[in-house]
Amino acid sequence: MPSAFARLAAQFGYARARHLLALGGLLFALGLAAATTWFVVDLRRVEIAHNEQDLNNVALVMAEETHRAFQAAELVQLGLIQHIREVGIVSPEEFDRHGASADMHRDLQELVIGLPGIDSLSVEDLHGRVINSSSREWPVAPVDLSDREFFRHLSDDSSLGDWVGGPVHSHYDGEWIITITHKITGADGRLLGFVNAPMKLAYFEQSFSRIVVGRDASFVLYRRDGMVLVRYPHVDPKISAASGEKAMPNAALTPLENGTVRTISPFDGKERLIVPLAVENSSVIVKVTDSIDSILARWRDEARLLVATTALLELVIGATVLLAVRHLRGYEELQAAEVARAKAEAGLAVAEERERAALALHTQEQRFDTALNNMLQGLLMFDGDGRLLVVNRRFYRMFGMPDGVLTPGMTYRDVTDRVVKHGLVTAEDMQGVRERRAELITQGERASATWEISSGRAFNMTFQPMNEGWLTTYEEITDRRAAEARMVHLAHHDALTDLPNRVLFHHKLEAALARARRGQRLALLYLDLDQFKEVNDTLGHPVGDALLQVVAERLVQYTRETDTVARLGGDEFAIILAPIEKPTEAIRLANRVLELFDAPFDVAGHQIVTGTSIGIAFAPEDGTDSDQLLKNADLALYRAKVDGRAVYRLFQPEMDAQMQARRLLELDLRKALEAGQFELFYQPLVDMRAGAVTGFEALLRWRHPERGLVPPGEFIPLAEEIGLIVPIGEWVLAEACATAAGWPGEMRVAVNLSPAQFKSRNLVTAVSQALCNAELQANRLELEITETAMLQDTEATLATLHQLHDLGAGIALDDFGTGYSSLSYLRRFPFDRIKIDQSFVRELGIRRDCGAIVRAVAGLSRDLGMATTVEGVETREQLALLRSAGCTEFQGYLFSPAVPSGEVANLVCRIDEMLRLPVEPAAA
Secondary structure (H helix, E strand, C coil): CCHHHHHHHHHHCHHHHHHHHHHHHHHHHHHHHHHHHHHHHHHHHHHHHHHHHHHHHHHHHHHHHHHHHHHHHHHHHHHHHHHHHHHCCCCHHHHHHHHCCHHHHHHHHHHCCCCCCECCCEEECCCCEEEEECCCCCCCCCCECCCCHHHHHHHHCCCCCEEEEEEEECCCCCCEEEEEEEEEECCCCCEEEEEEEEEEHHHHHHHHHCCCCCCCEEEEEEECCCEEEEEECCCHHHCCCEHHHHCCCHHHHCCCCCCCEEEECCCCCCEEEEEEEECCCCCEEEEEEEEHHHHCHHHHHHHHHHHHHHHHHHHHHHHHHHHHHHHHHHHHHHHHCCHHHHHHHHHHHHHHHHHHHHHHHHHHHHHHHHHHHCCCCEEEEEECCCEEEEECHHHHHHCCCCCCCCCCCCEHHHHHHHHHHHCCCCHHHHHHHHHHHHHHHHHCCCEEEEEECCCCCEEEEEEEEECCEEEEEEEECHHHHHHHHHHHHHHHECCCCCCECHHHHHHHHHHHHHHHCCCCEEEEEEEEEECHHHHHHHHCHHHHHHHHHHHHHHHHHCCCCCCEEEEEECCEEEEEEEEECCHHHHHHHHHHHHHHCCCCEEECCEEECCEEEEEEEEECCCCCCHHHHHHHHHHHHHHHHHCCCCCEEECCHHHHHHHHHHHHHHHHHHHHCCCCCEEEEEEEEEECCCCEEEEEEEEEEEEECCCEEECHHHHHHHHHHHCCHHHHHHHHHHHHHHHHCCCCCCCEEEEECCHHHHHCCCHHHHHHHHHHHHCCCHHHEEEEECHHHHHHCHHHHHHHHHHHHHHCCEEEEEEECCCCCHHHHHHHCCCCEEEECHHHHHCCCCCHHHHHHHHHHHHHHHHHCCEEEECCCCCHHHHHHHHHCCCCEECCCCCCCCEEHHHHHHHHHHHHHHHCCCCCCCCC
């Protein structure tokens, strides 16, 4: 201890000096402990606040994901219910017949395509029995669901229209599922049955496993009555338990506008921070939680370090005060001893104590340095004059500086200049932090601010005033901000393709339309993939998903940075082309997209050939409202599909009217069969060699009560598109066979089969039943098919044809020569008859090649043992030329157009008289 201090203490009084020194050390130690405690408590508050914000962000993303999944299922169910009402079904008996049909089975299979998390749809009757589903099996296996929660609630409570059912094990594969069920009611409000969409818990768990953050975080989806629907991580024994039975606080069941809930979890008994959030337009709530233990893990490490550092400082202060007091006491004792001996002994004691104190102080300084340099934050401490007192190693590492560049006593300006010179911070970055520091100092209390530097890194800078100085800490938050940005990205982008989803698409479209209202033009291209369902069915959903990803990448490559490519769901994409000067820009892009689909896609080792159809609408010409513009583009897309697919079509105002007319025609067509509006007309088949009528071709006609006779070209393609051709075709078979059974002799009846009928497993059975019910010999029935049926699924079609041939029915290849692979079909299947298309007859005698083709086909038929019928014969000159070419059986207006069944007998007599007239020989 300096002698000057000893003399001053002696003048002041040793005892009083010791007391004041001890009191001053105690007060300083208490102040340091209080400041550390306050700092640790505030750090805890900040940590909880940060995690609370993270959980809120996660809850928003999860609620949006859940809303999209529920909304997709609900839209499909409501569309099915609307279809039931439009058909006019009002009784449970009618509903059971319609719901159990093969048409409904196919409709359910098409509806389930692209629905997230839903593998099947099922329809139940009033008693809870499954009468149809989208499973691949047909007929559907009977399953009784009357024990399920939805049946009890929706049957007992007439005020309920839908129900989200608690988790149960699936009847089909035993996996956990929840169910979204809607009542099916008729137009008069009468309950007919239920439509059920089971969603696998694994879908939610997989979806949210990519989002939930934190080592102890969890996600829970539950109903407002407290029923737990889904939890991730999965807790099997407690799934489907009502949270009320688990003593869940009511606050945890109520969505809050602000704030969170802290409570003990009934699932794992841990204290948790809970953020509940209601899912839009639904009776379910999502809840994101993380345990307090997990949230405060990093805070505990920092708190321990700060407490250890403070303890070390307290020890240093205590040791210093203790040494000073002991020194004072020693001086006081030494004065009372003899001067000479006291000097000698005092000098030896002072030297030893000084050495021990220096050693103790050095040890404490090493411990303090160790704690300081292992902090997670960078730290700078300045005194009241703005001079540097302490800097830790983390600060050097954080800014890429070598150790020792900053020394105590430097001014703040010197420190910042050294950081710029030796670190990774630019002068512009440092100017920003100087301004932030000046703002914080003026507040005069603890404050925080975010500091971003040009390299993209971000820091949380905290300023803490102290007695005679201040303390500044720097915490890097770059990764945290990136995670928050990722969550925001997931809420607005498709998880599969990373394209903008429907939400972001509508935002982009609204912004583009706002510019369109000020004079800027845009184009909206709406497209979907052709035959995408076949890719999923044959190669599996993983390959289908990979195909969508490749398509998305190519679409982005073909567009500009100012354009927006979005996936709207399933295989539907949309492109906002903005700005544009002329419509030709959109047409040029549509052509490029069509060319893109000309080449096969190489996906997962498969060469996939698919196409696309495109509908185009323009703003402001076709509308400045987003919903209207999207609807118009959809109408143009529908026209592109009707016109043969793999084309684009521009929206025209009349398309809306045409769509409404088609919709009305569809509604009438669905009622036509039951109302008995279909008729069969019969066109004769004449064998000139035998000189007699050998049969008739049955042709379908629709006598509409208001429109009169509707042309077959208008309603037959529509019936094929909506799946009605199968029941209509079965009626045609039954009616034609029953009529032919009353004809004299061996006259046969020819019936056309649609390609869609070959997809039905009931075709062979329908033909067999029609023959049996009419008691008609099978060889008097001839079934006509086109090459289109052969193109769809050759192996399956050939198998069906062999089964029909085994029944004894004749098989004819219709419209021969108009396709691309006719000869190969003649080799693979022994047809009984070939029908030469009327297109060759029309120009017979005008074009030499037509006559050559007819002669070649007639000769080929004779060599293969097949009969030949020529269609479209209208003049005697054509008849003469065809007979000279070797043809024997004919059909056409020369003999008669198609007539009702009641006129068949008189028609046969008229043709017999006509055949007695001589036929002019063909010109050479």
